[in-house]
Amino acid sequence: MIQPRILVTGGSGYLGGWVVRLARAGWSVTVTYLTHPPADPDPVTSWRWLDARDGPAVRALVETVRPAVVVHTAALNPGQGQDFDAVNAEGAGHVARAAAAVGARLIHVSTDVVFDGKKGGYTAADPLSPITPYGRSKALAEGAVREAGGEAVIVRTSLIYGWRPTAARQVSWIVEAAARGGTVRLFTDERRCPVWVESLAAALVELAGLAHTGVLHVAGTQALSRYEFGQRLLRFHGLDPALAVPVSSRESGLVCPLDCTLDCARARKLLRTPLPGVDEVLARCRR
Missing domain, CATH: 3.90.25.10 (UDP-galactose 4-epimerase, domain 1)
Structure with a gap:
């Protein structure tokens, strides 16, 4: 039986690595990395170097792999540098447009700090109001995903542990x-709302097989x-x-x-x- 193809960006990262482990059970997995090659690559997973800031390279890889689903976990997080807009916003746009061009479903990982933190209990319908450079870059990334026009889920999550x-x-x-x-x-x-990495990764893999689109809050209870x-x-x-x-x-x-x-009632249902x-x-x- 031929397994559907899934492309995971940022697969050598903490969350991305867990997505790769769990996706192997039902998908043919291609994984990208930037700074850290896999320490223990397995023979059934295809690893590719990719800089998401390079739009033509992103497009070429997605056209070659032609995945059914792209899970975009690659990002620059606080403490890892300052090039947030180029990596997080522009990179997400490149990935989203490439996925849309081949008809791939996109699972895009976002964050709770797209909000200003003044009220808490945020729902997917609340307007974005970031107050940090990282939060602003992730809000721009969400906008780029929407503008790409493909089938996409924006998953906002919290502290991953x-x-x-x-x-x-x-x-x-x-x-x-x-x-x-x-x-x-x-x-x-x-x-x-801290979220256990294995639970979040499992949720992303589950979403890869569903038809749900739009924004979904996925974090711990x-x-x-x-x-x-x-x-x-x-x-x-x-x-x-x-x-x-x-x-x-x-x-x-x-x-x-x-x-x-985050209000995660919708995800729990x-x-x-x-x-x-x-x-x-x-x-x-x-x-």
């Missing part, structure tokens, strides 16, 4: 600092502050939760959206994939 096969950055810096005996200053007034999240992680890893020091964002001088919690909260995930992992 996990520790297999390695820890996500959202986890590792907290745990590593505390393991060295240091304290970690974490905001008490920034609230998000539990809203937590950075401080509450950090305390739970330290306790889970056998470290003293008191090493998490509560501070407010105002004390730091950073500009960040405070309450970017649509998807079979569960989207557990942090406490439920940690309880499962302890067993």
Whole structure:
């Protein structure tokens, strides 16, 4: 039986890697990477180097692979550089237009920080209001996906965490600092809906096989502050939760959206994939 083709951009990233692992069960998988080639490539997955900023290269690859679905996880995240618009916005536009040109369905990964964080409980219908360079680049990316005119789902998600096969950055810096005996200053007034990487990846793969289009919020069911999240992680890893020091964002001088919690009711109705909260995930992992 011939499997349908799926193209995953950013496959050497944390989320992209999990999408690749889960997609292998039902798809013929082609994966792109930019800075990190696969550490342990498997014989059934085709890996291609690709810079999403290069529109002709994106178009050529998509025309060659001719996937049924493209899952676009490649992005420049905070702390990885400053070229947000070129990578996130222009790159998303290149991918979206190339996918539309071959009739491929697009699953585009976006973020909760396309909102200003003034109210929380954001729905897919709420207007975008980013206040950071990263958030603005992701809002522009969403616009580029819409303008491409193809069959697309824009998946807004939140803080991604996990520790297999390695820890996500959202986890590792907290745990590593505390393991060295240091304290970690974490905001008490920034609230998000952390999402387990395996759940998010499974949701993206499930969406690849559905006909749903439009914007969908996919995140964990539990809203937590950075401080509450950090305390739970330290306790889970056998470290003293008191090493998490509560501070407010105002004390730091950073500009960040405070309450970017997402209303994910629509996703819970649509998807079979569960989207557990942090406490439920940690309880499962302890067993």
